[in-house]
Each structure stands twice: as C-alpha cells, then as structure tokens.
Amino acid sequence: MSSTTGITTPALAPLLPVTGAFAMPFSAYFVFLSCRVVYHRLKDRFYVGDNSSKNGDPNNKLYLASRCHQNFIENVPMALIIAAFAELNGGNQKTLSNALTALLTFRVLHVELGLINGLGLGRPIGYWGTMATTLWLGGYAAYLVKGYWGF
Template sequence: MSIPVGITVPKLLPITGTFALPISAYYGFLSSRVVYQRFNREKLTEQSSNSNVDSSFEDVLFASSRSQMNFAENVPLALLLAAVVELNGGSRKLLTAGLSVLLVSRILHAELGLMAKNSAGPGRTIGHVGTMGTIVGLAGYAAYLVKGYWGS
C-alpha cells in the first residue's frame, strides 16, 4: 500500500530513531575493536591456554570482548523500553535525557572501566549504575504511562 502524494505520515519514534545512529556506531566500534584484537593476536575464535602468550594481550582481548558483550546485553532492552515510552506519549525531553545517560554510561563502562588497567576503572561502576538506572527508569516510566490500563 502506498501513501498518496501530499499526505504527511508522522514519525512514530523520532527520539529512539535519533539515538539509533550513535548507539549503533559505538557498538560497531566495540565490535571492530574485538575483531582487531583477535586478528592482532591471531586468535580468531578460542581463548589461548599457551603460557608463552603475554597475559596483557589476553587481558585486552578479554576486556574488549566483555565491553562488546555487556553492550549487547543491555542496550537492546533499553531501546525497546524507549520505544514503548515514546509510542505511549512519553516526554521527549525525558526520553532524550534517558538515552543520553544510557549512551554515556555504556561508553564510560567500557572505555574508563573495562579497558582500564585490570578492568577496574571507575567508569565500570558509574557505567553500570547509569545503565541499570536508565533501564529501570524507562521501565517504570513506561508502566506509568499505561497505568490507566491496569484493570480499569
């Protein structure tokens, strides 16, 4: 079915759509870093048990992999919740703030947390708390927006 010329179709998820690019770009960076580390160490799939391998190489590969996996574990749920909030008329300002916190939190978690020495940088805790706060906040806000449907 095509839309007749001259009829404007509203954009349904402009805020979530806006954050799709920077979030996807950062995920691409995380993924590329893992691939680079694997090729750089000539380890395309398995973890090394070779005691002759410098453990700092293993640590960087492991931290890179965990950064990507943590991102993939948390961000899809947050984006789904953001879409639910947006489709149910949530505040665009609150949604923009929440997704901004999510993006900054994920960057801090990886770059100043997992990628720091011993994967113990302060960004790890800050990023985790920011991510969980965003997810719980979006879930609560989504539920609040549809409270009229709770057994009315």
C-alpha cells in the same frame, strides 16, 4: 486514476523520532566495540574464542574487548526497546532524549573508563547508571499506561 490501499507512509511516520535519533550514536558505538574485538583478533591471530592468552588471563586485551562488546549487547537493546514503548505511548521527547543520552554516557563510561582496563571507576558508575536508567525507563513506560492498570 490511481489509488492507494492499506496503510500509507504518512500515517506511520515518524513513530519513534527520539529512539530513531539515537540509533546512530548507539550503532556507531556498537560498531566501534565490534571493530576493537576484530583488531585484537587479527593482532593476536586468534580467530575463534574470546581469550587469546595461553593461561586464560582475565586482563587479556581480546577478552576485555569481547566482554565490552558483549556487555553492550546484553544491556542496550532492552533499554532501547523500553524507550520505544514509552515513546509509542506518548512519552515526553525531551525526557526520553535525556534518558537515552544518560544511557549512552553510562555505557561509554562503563567501557572506556572501566572494563577495557580491567577495573576502573567507570565500571561501577556505568553499571549502576545503566541499571538505574533502564529501571527508570521501565517505570516511565508503565506510568504512561497507568490507565490500563486502573489508576
């Protein structure tokens, strides 16, 4: 006769279905941005650093691709962590799905219609949309545990 000890898988799964569902589109876009950097590195034969121009041109393709990749890394993990906090504390799945869809849309706008071309309308829309979505997620996560604060 066998028995299990400790926490079993059915007790744990699924804890984060919404955040987990968005792992694929966010990771796919991350890989796309990373491959774009690698493409420009190989094309320019510039394997270390982020600007392959001789004079530090801010419109250098490698530099712009690197900034797009770095900017994604700087913003998306915090928003996903906050979304996971909200989800673990009983956040509405549709509300969180809408917020993460907006976040992904703002990140794509920021890069593809903005930063990758230097300056474009997508850049401020993507930036402010990302900031608003992240702030909203933080507020929502705090609201979900308002009882902890005595409200």
